[in-house]
Amino acid sequence: MTVHFSSRVDISAPNPIAAAEADARAHGVVLGKLNDSNPTRHGLAPAEVPGVYTAEPRGPRPAREALARYLSDAGDSAAGSAPVDPESLYLLSSTSEAYSWLIKLLCDAGDAVLAPKPGYPLIESIARLECVDTIEYQLRFDGSWFIDTAAIEQLLYSEQGERIRALVLINPNNPSGSYVKPEERATLVRLCAERGIAIIADEVFYDYSLEPFDGNARLAGETGVLTFALDGFSKMLAAPHAKVGWIRVSGPENDVIEAQRRLDVIADDYLPMSDIIADRLPELLAAAPAQVARVRERVRGNLAALHGMLEGDEHGLVDVLRAEGGWNILLRVPSVIDENELVLRLIESHGLTGQPGYFFDMTSNGYLAVSLLPEPDEFRRNIRAVLDTVAAMLG
Structure with a gap:
């Protein structure tokens, strides 16, 4: 089925x-x-x-060429070793901006996008600003996280599915840390192709594997369905202040051509990429491998420390859900503890705040999201505060 594009973009x-x-x-x-x-x-x-200054809607050509070389050398896209075409790339200031552009591209007011739950609430907020609805699909946990593809298929073929224009996949998801599995990917690509629905693949955390399963791959470069892969320096360089993100467009040739005709109009209206930043892109990309390795070492080290602290805790009240990738993990606490009360007690007793599971639409009580980024000593203090607080609340 042909992909639906919004009527908001003038391509007369x-x-x-x-x-x-x-x-x-x-x-x-x-x-x-x-x-x-x-x-x-x-x-x-x-x-x-x-x-x-030369206004280039997709971003300055030399910067896109540098990025294409970097992505090609990384060789971890869906297209394998195929070189990345600079013309498939759009440079902008953030993945948040990318979401906004893509919702403009694909959705009219009252249309909908599918977004994962549990998940970060940013997508819902951006969609609302575009007068577009979000419909949630569930990630389920059974020792590890998986996408309920059967429920997605049922939804896409329902009456409600007629207004769904895009499927958002976070690879790996935040805060669950779950990658899109190969069999899930194959099913979702097939369903989206059948229904004329584009995939928006947010892969900003992809490089930070923690406890992954075999077979993970980026959706960037996917050819089976129109795919917009998002990434940027916010996570790659651990530099949210750099304000560099990008969209990579791939899929069936005709869909890509039609998508880029319209996306060029949106990009030309905004022209977000600063030449000052674009000129530094090769230098920043050269720093990326070492910076990714540095952050990966930190988060893996803290995760190992967490496992050690939980195994050695005399009360055994707190557990951690398997985190395949990313910077964050989900602690599971006894469900008799109210999540709000837990965070309020942490604020009162330890000067620490946090995000309980319901912030991410977890389906049950008893979860707390924790960052793996802090310095090791600070991280251990944070975890000790959680363990002590849980024990005190049940004492």
Whole structure:
């Protein structure tokens, strides 16, 4: 089935002047502009930000080429060793902005996207700002997390499924830490292709495997269905302040062409990528492998310390759910303890706050999300505070 695109993006035929300009560009003719209001073309750029600004909706070409080389060398996309095409990439300031663009691209007001639960509430908030609904699908836990693909299939073929335009997959999910399994992926790609639904694959935590199963792979480069893979420096470099994210578009050729026609319009309206940051992209990408390794060492070390503390705890009241990847884990506490009361007690007794499971729409009581990023001594103090508080509340 053909992918549905929103009616919000104007891709009508250009006026005669715009068509003539495009024809001139295609033949290598550089036209002067009577109305050129770009100050950098007229010697007015400040010395602090020199150069001539050229508005490229997908992001400056040299920056996209550098990113494409990096992703190609990483070789962990769905397309295997196939080089990443710079033209498949869109540079922007964050994955949050990417979600907003893609919802504009795919959804009219009143349409819906499928998003995982438990999950971070950001998607629902962004969708609401676009006047779009989110419909949740469940990740279920049975010793490890899995996607209820049968329930998704039932939903897609229901009356409600007629307004679903995209399936959001977080690979790995936050806070459950679960990767999309190969058999889940095959089923979901088939279902989305059958129903004309695009996949939005958020893979910002992909490189931070903790206790993974075999067979995990990025959805970036998926060819079986229109796929928008999101990533960025917020997690790759542990640098949310760098404000660099990207979209990689892949899928059946005709769907990709139609998607990019429309996405180019959105990108041209926003032009979010700063040349100042784009010029530093090769340098920042060169730092990425070492930075990923540094963060991975920290989170794996803290997870190992957590297992040791839980195994050695005399009360044995707290457990941790298997975390396949990411920066966060879910602690499980006795369900007789109210999650709000637990966090309030931590605030009162230890000066610590936290996010209980219901913040992420966990289906039952008794969970607490914990970051694996702190310095080891601080992390141990945090876990000790949780263990002591739980014991005191049940004492």
